[in-house]
Amino acid sequence: MEACLITDAQKWNDFIATSPFGAITQTYEWGILARRAESIPLYCGVLDDQDNLCAAMLILVMRLPKINNSYFYVPRGPIITDPDSAALSFLLHFVDSLARKYNAFMLKIDPVADQHDAVWLQAFAHHGFMATDSFIHGRGEWVLDIYPDEKQQLAHMKEKWRYNVRLAQRKGVKIRQGHTPEDIQIFHTILQETSERDQFFIHAVDHFEYLMKLFEEGEKAELFLAEYEGQAIAGIIVMRSGQWCWYRYGASSSQGRNVMPNHLLQWTSLQWGREHGCTHYNFMGIPAVLTEAEGPKDPNWGVYNFKRGFGGQARCAMRSQEKPYNPTVYRLYTLVRELKHRYATARYERSELARKRQEYQTKKGEESLPAR
Structure with a gap:
């Protein structure tokens, strides 16, 4: 086996198309599209003895100019039939070597695998990844059989x-x-x-x-x-x-x-x-909580109701996986990320409180009007 950067777009896309859960964000064109957002696409693959792809992972190099660092991001990958195979080790070791070249402080993956896939969970842990609830590509999807x-x-x-x-x-x-x-x-x-x-x-x-x-x-x-x-x-x-x-x-x-x-x-x-x-139609994003008691609180509940009216079932991808390369920069990054999350949560809660207060005052005002 040999791990290398793949330049043959057709070979790449033909292999990506074999993914059991689909991965439009791992196609060759998606990497080209990412260049418009000033990301650098790296088409990392493993070739077998017959020069056929047996593992692939589109990495987007995301720049953080304020700290003069970057991180590797994988939207819905890697694509490989068996995560226990040696191909995954070849692939990840190759990516590790690229991290030094691009000054990347971590490798972040929003996996394509299902959340309950024990084989993939074990494979990520074996290769030094840690699960996190911070994601870029949403985990919840509504999938319909065609x-x-x-x-x-x-x-x-x-x-x-x-x-x-x-x-x-x-x-x-x-x-x-x-x-x-x-x-x-x-x-x-x-x-x-x-x-x-x-x-x-x-x-x-x-x-x-x-x-x-x-x-x-x-x-x-x-x-x-x-x-x-x-x-x-x-x-x-x-x-x-x-x-x-x-x-x-x-x-x-x-x-x-x-x-x-x-x-x-x-x-x-x-x-x-x-x-x-x-054979499958993916409506994509749905709320994290799908119970009738809690779900309607989510602003996407109405969109979810529309999607499920066509039939189908919910699917949840695995939690994001992160592998630090530079522990110091990684700790700083996660601290800033957590502070931003807390601020956003507090802001949302304040807006919700203001909305509920306005609804209460409006209702109270309507109730105080004399009957006609």
Whole structure:
């Protein structure tokens, strides 16, 4: 076996596509995309005696200019059939050697493996990793099997969701693919409205233009726009690798919600995945707590309810794994990270307290009004 940097994009992607849980963030194009965020992609692989890949891990070199250090980050890797094999040791020893070159103080992995995978847990511990609850790539996902028969697919959806798909079709909602810069701008405009309404970060429009340029080749990504009465009112970007398809980005206008464009968009995306040989559809992010008693407190509970209406099941990836290379810098980094987390938590709790106080005062004021 030989560990080295891989430059053959096709060989790399063909191997990544074999991942049992899928890993769009380990594809060759994802590393190229990361360059726009000033990260350096390192395509680390292990070749066997026949020059075939048997282990791979896309590493993003993340710079921390204030302390003149970097760290290695692996989004949903490594990709290897057997973590007990010698290939994993070859791979990690090679990565350790690169750490010195790039002045990396740690290797951080958000694993693709399932949270209960004892073999992987043991392998990470054996190679000096420590589990942490600090993650970059969210652990919770909603995964749906793509059935070869559309009637079977519909049967696994909630009745109201089947009704809403047909309602959108009856109301005249049209779904079309978007390929031009103008289409991407339309999507981004709706996405901006969505982010302002739901308070989440979005990339600039040129990020999505570059993403589609990279992944549209070979139909690895598709933009779908929902139009009603000649106006775009919603859109999604779906991506695929191997047998997996992902709902990566979604946007919806406040207008036209009553004609259920989002249900028809997801149904169209499922069909797109099926046509391209995918067997799983990943809706991605869901709340950490899924019980009816606690879950509704999560701001993503409504999105989760929408996703599970299509059928499927929850999946939780393993906790993040971190391997320090420079203990001093690592301790400083984790201290700053913990302080930022405490500050963010306190700020959120204050905002929630203010919101509940306002709701109470509003309710109390309404109750004090004279009956009509």
